[in-house]
């Protein structure tokens with residue numbers, strides 16, 4: 001079967017929700033992928049910030065293999081030892097005291113929304129409104145697409161659940177004004193807006209949001225589904241800003257590609273949930289937890305968080321060197337290995353396609369922004385290889 005055969009198969013039988021490129025990957029190793037036609041690609045997208053340990057890291061693969069041959073699933077009706085271990089590990093590296101395990105980013109955010117509402121109910125908060133930011137992205141379920149501050153994702157799916165309100169990102173006064181009616185119980189933000197184009201807020205924004213939440217006695221939920229787990233050069237992006245949230249959500253990189261999500265909270269907030277309030281058949285199952293535990297071990301043993309910080313600086317610096325008067329790249333921004341190249345013209349899709357055709361995967365996160373989110377295992381040679389391809393593409397299409 002060729003790439004085209006697989007493209008035909010997928011477009012005939014899958015629901016048409018994705019505009020997939022006619023490329024079918026059949027194997028991966030480290031920062032590289034191979035397609036069905038035998039072409040090799042340098043992966044600077046990593047499954048959209050998922051494959052942080054690289055494709056098929058031997059230790060992650062071995063943990064999955066061993067667990068698959070031992071026990072795959074029981075139910076949360078019984079204790080799952082690996083779920084307990086994973087939750088402990090996540091609390092050791094973060095602010096949190098407890099964890100609910102889910103299967104995706106949207107599910108982790110659903111858990112955060114439900115936990116917030118339950119907390120508000122128990123604490124006699126009159127309001128149930130959760131404020132999110134314009135241009136945010138929190139998922140595709142009905143509640144999380146409603147939390148998502150982008151009309152284009154919501155408009156075809158009315159009626160949507162009530163209780164969400166949107167404010168401009170990086171604008172503390174707008175947030176304060178939106179809280180004035182006393183109906184708000186939480187603010188939910190990405191510490192860096194990833195799908196929104198890798199928007200890094202001002203240094204004092206998140207501390208000011210934290211301060212406002214404390215003043216009003218409302219919760220701060222940080223969606224670190226994309227920014228968490230080393231991606232930005234710290235374990236969690238909130239650590240860049242010297243604050244702590246009350247609730248944080250994770251997914252993407254947690255299982256190195258095995259679906260898993262997590263909603264973490266500090267003790268007093270986590271205690272709002274009671275048995276029966278929330279659940280998931282697969283959440284925290286043996287296989288996913290084995291993959292996540294191995295992922296966290298690899299991250300620690302190989303120093304991937306520090307590596308992301310170091311390589312992120314390098315990548316950002318090299319991208320900025322590509323900025324030239326009249327050129328297509330007019331800037332670069334990001335933290336760690338979550339980076340966007342800013343374009344002077346809306347040609348990101350064309351560049352994405354041309355790079356792919358030359359063996360480099362990156363993504364047009366907006367018409368005029370290219371997102372680079374490589375595996376955290378990369379070194380300078382991979383950065384140089386990627387930027388050489390990007391440079392060639394820019395020279396050709398300019």
Ligand SMILES: Cc1ncc(COP(=O)(O)O)c(C=O)c1O
Pocket residue numbers: 104105106107109137138139140190194195223224225226227251252
């Ligand atoms: C910040 C953020 N939150 C939530 C999600 C949704 O995660 P999932 O696709 O696993 O449901 C994403 C996905 O891109 C994301 O970037």
